Amino acid sequence: MKTSKAHRIALLFNANKTFDREVMSGIAAYLASRRATWELFLEEDFRLRLGGIEHWQGDGIIADMDDPAVAAALARCKVPVVAVGGSYASPHDYPAGVPYVATDNFELIKAAYTHLVDAGLHRFAMFSLPESAQNRWAQEREKAFRSLMAQDGMTAEIFRGCETSVQEWDEAVRGQVDWLRSLPKPVGIIAVNDARARQLLQACLLAGIEVPEQVALIGIDNDPLVRMLTRIPLSSVIQGAQEMGRTAASLVERMLHGAKLEGLRVLVPPAGIQAAISSQHQVIRHPQVMRARHFIRQYACQGIKTHQVAEHVGVSRSSLETYFRRELGCSVHDVILRCKLDAAKAGLASERSIAEVALGSGFTSIQYLHLVFKRELGCTPRAYRERAQEERGLLACG
Structure with a gap:
């Protein structure tokens, strides 16, 4: 033959x-x-x-x-x-x-910008990389950002920071924190890639800046490793x-x-947007509710309870519940559960077993994860995973 x-x-x-x-x-x-x-x-x-x-x-x-x-x-x-x-x-x-x-670098930045505009934000900035021959793609994304800002009559606020290394790590983080504190809030920030977005998210947590109420953040790449390494799930443009x-x-x-x-x-x-908590900006007027939600987003998957959130904020449990009902129309427990559910949905998009997803997202057992999925989403975790895989396959073929 x-x-x-x-x-x-x-x-x-x-x-x-x-x-x-x-x-x-x-x-x-x-x-x-x-x-x-x-x-x-x-x-x-x-x-x-x-x-x-x-x-x-x-x-x-x-x-x-x-x-x-x-x-x-x-x-x-x-x-x-x-x-x-x-x-x-x-x-x-x-x-x-x-x-x-x-x-298409222009369309990547436009997709991120449109996503932040749709979230109700009116101020924007970009976290880029130092200029170099190897970073030409990042400078092209800066050009796109400047063009979009000019079209809408705004000044382009761009921070490049420095290349991170073991020796310069502390200096890099201090520069990021200083820049974040200098920005008028609330602000939507586009990072040139997910690695840069993760660095800025860490700087926000270090500085006590609420994400996404004060800083709404979106990266580019939809990097699954970066998503696993962030305490607050990161939104990203899918190339x-x-x-x-x-x-x-x-x-x-x-x-x-x-x-x-x-x-x-x-x-x-771009193939779309992987929307997550980091860019889900919502105007919150009550300072205790803002602080409580920021705390919940960081620690929901570690099994925190309502009384622990109240202790962190410094108010009684009953007062915090009242503030949540007035501001959000739901209980503290509801917000904790939503964060855990979002983490579980993101985990099911990976190769981890359902047992690992349940443990990693703060559910006490596979049975409890199954119960919550059936109650909240009308399907089992396995069915959710299969449906998500089918949708990604269609997106890739589209």
Whole structure:
């Protein structure tokens, strides 16, 4: 039986980055759908293996070209190359002579901004990264933010801070806290990625700034690891990275069959918003209710009770219940339960077992989690997980 020749394709991505992993997932999905025969070559971090890449004897390359050093190294390659990375306002910033599949930086920031506007906010800021050749994508997102602010007649408030390291960690956090305290409140802040959003969320907790009543925060990437490492669930813009991977793979396949695609650019819009507590701004007038909700969001999954919330705020349990009924129309227990339920729903989107999700979200048993899901959502935790997986599959295919 005659078999077709397997094409040797190098994937030059950094597997430590969520964005790159999602792009590679999209490439894999394309290959599965087309039954294409490719031999894939990849490194955990391809930047360590750039030397001599122009002499590689394969058939094609798909590469993350946000780093100009990568674009320079691949400019000498003779095999078909498809670039993946962020979009640029200036056409001169794209690598020359190669098809380029880009995440639309303007649309990412616009989606985050619109989400915060819809939450009822009127003041906005951005937490970015220091300017560098490797951070060009972040500076492009700054340009998008400035453009949106100018369109609405507002000044763009942007804080870059410093690159965090063990030696500069305390200094970085102090700078973030000082900046947060200087901002008029309430304010909606867009972070250029989830890692930066997580840092700012920690700074808010350290400074005693209520999230999202005083600072509503949204990141970009929908990084599952970051979501697991934050005490308050983080909202995030979902990049269309899997669609980028599928598109890049299809372009390589076309080039392998003789298509000339030099200079082609494809902009891929965001896939949606993962809305969570960090951006669910709500005007709260009573200071004790604001402090209590902030405390609940941090510790609901640790099994706190109403009396502990009242002790933290410094009022009696009955007084706090009265304040909650007047301000929110519900009890303290209701808010604690909602936070635990939100944590459980987020946990079910991961690979953790239902028992681990129950424990991690503060429910005393799988049976109690099951009872709450049936009562509040009308389905079991397992059914909720299956439905969420189906919706994500449809979103990825859309």
